[in-house]
Amino acid sequence: MKYQGKVCVKRMETDRKAYRPRSYQPRPRVAQIHVLGRNATALAAGELRRKDPLASAALGLSRAQRFAIAGTLFLVSGLAWIAPVATALVLHHALWAFFAASIAFRAFLLVLSSQPTARFTLPKGEDLPLYTILVPLYKETEVLDGLCKAIGALNYPKAKLDVKLLLEIDDKETIQAVRNYNLGPEWEILIVPPIGPQTKPKALNAGFARAKGTFITIYDAEDRPHPDQLRHAVHAFAKDVVGNLGCVQAPLGYYNAGQNWLTRQFALEYAAHFQVLVPAMAHLGLPFPLGGTSNHFRASALRAVGAWDPYNVTEDADLGYRLGANGWRLGTIAPPTREEATAQLGPWQRQRSRWLKGYIQTIGVHMRRPAIHNAMAGALSMMITLGTAVFAALGHASFSIVVLGFLLLAPWTGALLAPVDYGLALAGLLVGMAMLALGAKRAHLACTPLDLLGAILYWPLQSWAMAMAIVDLIKRPFYWEKTRHGLCPKPSVESNVCSDLDNIG
Numbered sequence: 328m329k330y331q332g333k334v335c336v337k338r339m340e341t342d343r344k345a346y347r348p349r350s351y352q353p354r355p356r357v358a359q360i361h362v363l364g365r366n367a368t369a370l371a372a373g374e375l376r377r378k379d380p381l382a383s384a385a386l387g388l389s390r391a392q393r394f395a396i397a398g399t400l401f402l403v404s405g406l407a408w409i410a411p412v413a414t415a416l417v418l419h420h421a422l423w424a425f426f427a428a429s430i431a432f433r434a435f436l437l438v439l440s441s442q443p444t445a446r447f448t449l450p451k452g453e454d455l456p457l458y459t460i461l462v463p464l465y466k467e468t469e470v471l472d473g474l475c476k477a478i479g480a481l482n483y484p485k486a487k488l489d490v491k492l493l494l495e496i497d498d499k500e501t502i503q504a505v506r507n508y509n510l511g512p513e514w515e516i517l518i519v520p521p522i523g524p525q526t527k528p529k530a531l532n533a534g535f536a537r538a539k540g541t542f543i544t545i546y547d548a549e550d551r552p553h554p555d556q557l558r559h560a561v562h563a564f565a566k567d568v569v570g571n572l573g574c575v576q577a578p579l580g581y582y583n584a585g586q587n588w589l590t591r592q593f594a595l596e597y598a599a600h601f602q603v604l605v606p607a608m609a610h611l612g613l614p615f616p617l618g619g620t621s622n623h624f625r626a627s628a629l630r631a632v633g634a635w636d637p638y639n640v641t642e643d644a645d646l647g648y649r650l651g652a653n654g655w656r657l658g659t660i661a662p663p664t665r666e667e668a669t670a671q672l673g674p675w676q677r678q679r680s681r682w683l684k685g686y687i688q689t690i691g692v693h694m695r696r697p698a699i700h701n702a703m704a705g706a707l708s709m710m711i712t713l714g715t716a717v718f719a720a721l722g723h724a725s726f727s728i729v730v731l732g733f734l735l736l737a738p739w740t741g742a743l744l745a746p747v748d749y750g751l752a753l754a755g756l757l758v759g760m761a762m763l764a765l766g767a768k769r770a771h772l773a774c775t776p777l778d779l780l781g782a783i784l785y786w787p788l789q790s791w792a793m794a795m796a797i798v799d800l801i802k803r804p805f806y807w808e809k810t811r812h813g814l815c816p817k818p819s820v821e822s823n824v825c826s827d828l829d830n831i832g
Contacts, residue, residue, distance in 0.1 A: 358510035362496070362518045363533055371532035372523025375633040381695050382649060384688040385638035387804065389695050422718075427751055429715045434758045436607035441765065458557055459489040459540030459626070463530040467548035468504045470667075470812050474548055475508060482554040488513040489539045493530040496520050524805040527619075528635035528642035535626075535634050543629060546664070547620045549812040551582060553662035560623035563660050573628035573655030574647070576609075577621035578602055580770050581668035589675060590668040591778055592785040597668075598766030599759075604712075609659045613708040614651025616644035616689075621664040628655050638805050639692070641685025644713060648693050651705045663770070667812050674810060676788070680795035681808040683720055686713040687800060720793035723786045726752075756783070 363371075376383040388396070406414040460478065464471070478490060494502055496518050505516055519533050535543065542560060546552060556577055563575045578601035584594035601618065608615040622643065632649050635642045647657060669675040690713055693705065760779045767774035799806065 358512065358514035358516055360506070360516040360518065361537075363520060365520060365522060367536060368520050368522040368529075368533060371519070371536060372529050372637050374532065375636050376638070379633055382633060382692065383636050383638055384645070384692050384804070385636075388691055392691060392695065422722075423747070423751060425718065426715075426755065429711055430751070430755045430758050432711050433604070433762065434754075436604055437758060437762055437765065439610060440603045440607035455484060455487050455558070455561060456541040457487050457489060457539055458483060458561075459491065459535075459538040459543045461491050461493060461531055461534040461538070461543065461545050462548070463493040463527045463534075463545075464501055464505075464548050465495050465498055465809060466501060467812060468500050470549045471501070471504050471508065474546070474550065475510065477551045478546070480554050481552065481557055483557045485511060485513050490514045491534040491537065492516045493534045494518050495525060495530070524637050524807070526637050526640065526642075526805065526807045528639065529637035531635045531642070532637060535629060538626060541626055542623055543626050544623045545620050547666065549667040550620055551665040552577070552621060553664065556621065556660070556662040556664065557623075559660040559662050563623075563658055564625065567656075567658075569656075571654060571656050572625070572658055573632075573650045574617065574622050574624045575658040575660045576601070576605060576615075576617055577623070577660050578605075578663045578770070579618050579621060580663050580665050580772075582665040583668055583670065584772060586668070586670050588781065589672060589785075590670050592781055593668045593675070594770075594772055595763045595767055595774065595778060595782070596785075598770040598772055599762040600766070602766040602769040603762050606659045608708060608712075609657055612656060612704070614648050614657055614705050615708060616641070616686075616712055617647040617657070619643045620666070622647075623660070631655075636692075639685055639688050640681050640805065640807055641689060644685060645689045645692060648689065648705050648709055651708070652693070669810060672788070676792045676795065677808045678810045679789060679792035680799060683717060683789070683793050683796035684800045684804070686717050687796065688804070689713060690717070717793070719786070720789040720796075723790050759786075 373385075376385045380386055381389070403414065403418070406417075462474065462478075467474075481488075490513055492505060492514065494505065494516060496502075502516075502518065510516075515537070517534055517537065519530050523529055531545065542557075542564065544557070544560070560575050560577075564572055579597055580601070581590060581594045581597065584590050605615050619641075628650060632646070632653050632655070634646075636645055639645045650657060669678055690709060693709060759782065763779055763782060764774060766772075767778075799808075
């Protein structure tokens, strides 16, 4: 495949050897396109699996895990056959204790997160380091223009930027659109051949192998990052006197939150997670699941842990816990990134099913070696976040139906759940709504009591996504369910800047 015109073409034979130009046409001050060689792509797809197989989702469940799951199912089935009522009560009490612990811990994080955060002013005239921005794209022609403008609006010297667009070789439309776009010399376009799983983390590994920056960040195609985000990340790393801060996460939000009911609920959910839960966990020194974008890494930390797992479809969550397991600390910064929320139920279900499938993969990978997590902090954090998400998705719809059925039929049957069950449901509802309200306030989202009550209908939607995730995990565990973007009105770059800049610090 040849590319001509405003860009010059090179082919990378390996990621460790010099490049041999296939057709070279010098064009000063323009981006270059490189088609990665098979060796470089194979390394991106399989390096972690080769170096540390137990850290990769490629292996699926280990033999010990399969025996443990089979043994547990056999034991529970046998007990249910012998003593069904007693077995049901034990399972009920175990689940009640798990969710009670999760709700109590989230209430603690809510109180902790309510404390005011320190603010700072960015220094001027500082000597900024080289910063690599990785941007994986696949069938994203609709949002390419906005992406380039948003990156161009970053308050960071262009001479200190190393921007890499990561494209798939079968995505001819996006490749052609990028070729026609007037990109500067700080941009590099890498085309990834179809070797290994066609996933975002494989493309990120390919880009990271050619990264020049001291720090690395990721932006998705539809992202609109705050202009000062890179400078805040540099400042956060500069304040790390110990040198163990491996990554800082910027809060994510949605620029189309008001498009419909689903996007409003999605935006509230994100606000609770990134404005309340994540900062509190970072304050406690606990690892947490990173977002899929706007996480800023030390390049040395990424190399030390093997970068991204191409076989994990929530590579962000996995990497957050792998950093923590290897002694790296996670932090947060305030300047946000706005994204496009999925506005239709079908695409939302498919996206959520990929997340839940990846959560199961991540739990399975990290529970192979739970002792590696310092003082079990990583295991605790994982079960409070990913474990709760998985179990809640399994039970939201069924639990809601059971509670509603008991309440509606009580006048005729006289049957009621135990008071502690209603108490647990009420506690979970109140803590969840409090987190939504606080997150909305910090994210400057309009939030009415009706929006908060709408969460009662929004949460059970995850149960169908969970069923899809389980089927997908069995049939095609490494399949990446693509989310289409560019379906909402295009935001301006300026609309991403927070109206209350005093809150950024």
